[in-house]
Amino acid sequence: MEKRRIEEYEAGLVPSSKGVDRFGFVKQDNSSSADALNKNRLANEHHREERRIRKWRKMIGVGGSDWKHYVRRKPHVVKRRIRKGIPDCLRGLVWQLISGSRDLLLMNPGVYEQLVIYETSASELDIIRDISRTFPSHVFFQQRHGPGQRSLYNVLKAYSVYDRDVGYVQGMGCLAGLLLLYMSEEDAFWLLVALLKGAVHAPMEGLYLVGLPLVQQYLYQFDQLMREHLPKLGEHFTNEMINPSMYASQWFITVFTYSFPFHLALRIWDVFLYEGVKIVFQVGLALLKYCHDDLIKLHFEKLIHALRNFPEDAMNPDILLPMAYSIKVSRRLEELRDEYEKKNGKVSKSANSSGKQKQ
Incomplete structure (x- = not known):
């Protein structure tokens, strides 16, 4: 198409x-x-x-x-x-405009073309292997070696060269794929740069560095917030030995682009790019709150399944998002970030979670 x-x-x-x-x-x-x-x-x-x-x-x-x-x-x-x-x-x-990527593109003419055409990446084979797994049911990406898959390869390859510390990690394909449905290759590349390097909000490259340091921090923050906002569910999760890494890692790594309804993911991304990562915490908490009474009745295996397969009515953005906006987390996120850093004995630039949020 x-x-x-x-x-x-x-x-x-x-x-x-x-x-x-x-x-x-x-x-x-x-x-x-x-x-x-x-x-x-x-x-x-x-x-x-x-x-x-x-x-x-x-x-x-x-x-x-x-x-x-x-x-x-x-x-x-x-x-x-x-x-x-x-x-x-x-x-x-x-x-x-809201991500700051347009400014990055204007300040770096010709850089993307240089990265795609003249540079080589150590991650090229990994990228090629994963291309077909990105939005496999979308017509733009279905054709093997078609324009969609070529564009996705180019963006991911360019980023892996641009930021060799991060290189390429599988979850990045969901982000790049989503962006390519709305903009050109070069525009998608610079928006990916803006996100991971922190053009407007705190940098998110820690989501993909070795050891996933930012993912670990986010999961710690989310677990604490969940137990504060939903104490009965938190206690139930403890009894069933459920921790956020079992269900919430993909929320942060792909910002809800993996396995969530596309129309909901788009609405979340609108807010995410403008207000920052706090919306991921808010949506996650809102989902658990909406399904609280059902989740608290389930035991381990069925609970894990439910946490990875929320019901359709929970995915209605006109219901879920207002609920998410009503959950205030900005100040507490900063406190929990500091607590996490002290607990781990250092302050990590890549693990700066909440950054400067738009109020």
Whole structure:
């Protein structure tokens, strides 16, 4: 599928073709009733979406020219609109603006091309082996050696050369794949750089360094927060010998792009890029809170399964995200970061969790 058609699916303003949803994923349910419901929903949302797009275009200006000025003048309006969801047809551009990656690209002309064409990576075989595992049900990545897989390879290879300390780790493919559905290779590369090197928020490269130091810190913080907000569930997890590494590692490593519904992952990423990693903690806590009464009845094996397979009603962004926003974690995250660092006897730059959060 050519990129223009994918953009139309992502915009959500045209019906999907048979067997493919509006995001470009092969549908599991091809029933006519599901198609009819989808068409009716799109028709009902069409005019509302057009109004939202006009507001966003006015806010960001041509090519993003008014964005920084608008953010300075009306930060609360920006935050509110991002939490409601960025219009899909503008998502790629807005993600670049709020992540700081557009500035990185402009400051480094020709660097991406140099990395892709002229440099070699020690991780090339690992990247090639994993390419087909990234969004295997999406039409852009399904064709072996097709444009999607080539673009994904290029971005991951370029990053593995750009940051040889990190190189390539499998979870990075989910991040790069998601970005490529909304922007060019070069744009996706610089957004990956912005995330891992900390262009706006604290650097996240510790998610992929040897030993996964930032993952370990995040899991410690999450476990403490879970026990503070949901003490009965925390006690139940202790009794069943459940710890966050058994179910929450992928939440942080892939920022919910792995195994979570795509429409929910997109809404989380809108907020994640603007407000920082705290939204991952908030969504995780909200999921456990929503399913609390069911989880507390389960024993080890069924509990592990439930924690890796949340029910469909728990994945509704219009229910889950407001619940997540209501959970205040920023100050406590900083306290728990300091506690973790003292406990481990050092302060790690890559394990600086919460960073400067937008309030």
